[in-house]
Amino acid sequence: MLKTKANDDKVDTLLTKGLVPIIDLAHCGTEEAPVRSVVNRVGHQLQKCLSEKGLCLLVNHGISDEKLKTAWDHLDDFVDLPNDVRELYIRTGDDNHGYVRPGVERFDGKTPELRHAFNICTLNATNLPEEPLPGFAEHISSLAQDFKALSRFILQALAVSLDIPQSFFLEKHSHMLSGDHDNESTLRLLYYPPIIEDTDDKNDFVKGSCIYSYQRCLSDQPDFRPESNPRDEINELDGNEENKNTTVRQLPNGEMIRCGAHTDYGTFTLLAQDSEGGLEVKLPGSEKWQRVGHLPGAILINCGEILSIWTKERYPALPHRVVIPEQQHIRSRGRHSIAFFCHPDNLTMISPNDLPNTEAGTDTVDKKPRKKSFKAAKEKVYNAYQLIQKRFRETYGQQNSH
Ligand SMILES: O=C(O)CCC(=O)C(=O)O
Numbered sequence: 001m002l003k004t005k006a007n008d009d010k011v012d013t014l015l016t017k018g019l020v021p022i023i024d025l026a027h028c029g030t031e032e033a034p035v036r037s038v039v040n041r042v043g044h045q046l047q048k049c050l051s052e053k054g055l056c057l058l059v060n061h062g063i064s065d066e067k068l069k070t071a072w073d074h075l076d077d078f079v080d081l082p083n084d085v086r087e088l089y090i091r092t093g094d095d096n097h098g099y100v101r102p103g104v105e106r107f108d109g110k111t112p113e114l115r116h117a118f119n120i121c122t123l124n125a126t127n128l129p130e131e132p133l134p135g136f137a138e139h140i141s142s143l144a145q146d147f148k149a150l151s152r153f154i155l156q157a158l159a160v161s162l163d164i165p166q167s168f169f170l171e172k173h174s175h176m177l178s179g180d181h182d183n184e185s186t187l188r189l190l191y192y193p194p195i196i197e198d199t200d201d202k203n204d205f206v207k208g209s210c211i212y213s214y215q216r217c218l219s220d221q222p223d224f225r226p227e228s229n230p231r232d233e234i235n236e237l238d239g240n241e242e243n244k245n246t247t248v249r250q251l252p253n254g255e256m257i258r259c260g261a262h263t264d265y266g267t268f269t270l271l272a273q274d275s276e277g278g279l280e281v282k283l284p285g286s287e288k289w290q291r292v293g294h295l296p297g298a299i300l301i302n303c304g305e306i307l308s309i310w311t312k313e314r315y316p317a318l319p320h321r322v323v324i325p326e327q328q329h330i331r332s333r334g335r336h337s338i339a340f341f342c343h344p345d346n347l348t349m350i351s352p353n354d355l356p357n358t359e360a361g362t363d364t365v366d367k368k369p370r371k372k373s374f375k376a377a378k379e380k381v382y383n384a385y386q387l388i389q390k391r392f393r394e395t396y397g398q399q400n401s402h
Pocket residue numbers: 188190259264271273279320322337338339
């Protein structure tokens with residue numbers, strides 16, 4: 001093969017090694033009338049993928065690349081709005097809805113995360129930046145409905161995979177995106193700014209720039225200084241026009257991450273990404289972080305903590321994170337992703353004993369050591385809302401404690 005700079009520093013990914021299962025959703029029917037044979041086939045494929053790997057890629061899922069790209073353009077437009085306009089849409093913690101600035105989330109409890117996130121749980125235009133950005137609400141609402149429809153198909157296939165009635169999970173997720181605060185399912189738009197080392201400053205700084213095709217964001221790159229409240233510091237920087245387009249300052253210990261290691265809190269997550277930008281996972285039974293890679297157009301599905309509890313870890317929640325890629329040509333591009341977190345209705349009690357008495361519902365099948373989340377759920381049963389609120393408090397700290 002011709003030797004190029006890009007080939008020289010190529011990193012092996014699970015995809016290049018053929019280790020990510022791919023499920024084809026072509027001809028799966030409509031939301032109202034899914035094709036039974038496809039639901040069954042996908043169910044059987046999910047059973048193998050999710051138990052062995054905790055993830056797989058979905059292709060021909062019906063959500064077009066064009067539609068995803070337009071959503072990322074809308075997010076770029078939002079990030080480019082003046083600070084005081086973005087403030088109006090900030091996530092308050094009453095529910096998960098709203099804008100989350102870089103540095104606010106800390107999945108590992110300490111390392112600030114280099115990303116802009118807009119969480120969407122309610123689809124009406126008053127809760128979305130429709131006024132400053134006409135067209136945002138309609139496009140994002142329509143995309144959220146697409147992800148919801150895809151999730152409803154997967155919920156039915158998941159039931160088949162566990163040999164329980166096809167409607168079992170659907171009934172427990174009947175309020176997704178209903179706007180009535182009965183369900184925490186969320187569409188999250190994410191933008192990870194590009195990172196370029198500033199050699200003039202002897203690598204003390206990392207600079208942001210905008211050279212990627214979907215990289216129209218020209219605005220704030222946050223400043224991370226650890227001693228006081230990071231939120232105040234970012235607010236302070238954000239409001240300062242001189243700092244626009246300039247620097248992300250590293251913590252003294254050099255610690256920065258695009259998204260810290262975590263498992264998702266809900267039933268499962270659907271994830272679309274626009275490029276290879278550092279997504280890593282720990283496959284079940286392995287302690288090694290492995291780069292996933294990027295298959296254009298595909299949507300990744302990974303199991304969350306609630307599905308893990310329900311299935312007694314037969315479908316384990318997948319630890320994942322987004323690192324700053326070591327290859328300069330990759331980290332100097334920004335990255336966009338969209339996650340749809342599929343959650344049960346808030347009042348659904350989540351117990352390992354919920355599933356009808358099948359293989360997944362019997363204690364004898366699973367001989368693996370039990371994780372803390374599983375043990376806790378076994379001792380005391382919480383509803384979906386209590387479980388997720390506890391996890392939000394861990395991620396957002398004090399800002400979520402009301
Ligand atoms: O952006 C990504 O690839 C992952 C995001 C993620 O894991 C999350 O927000 O929970």
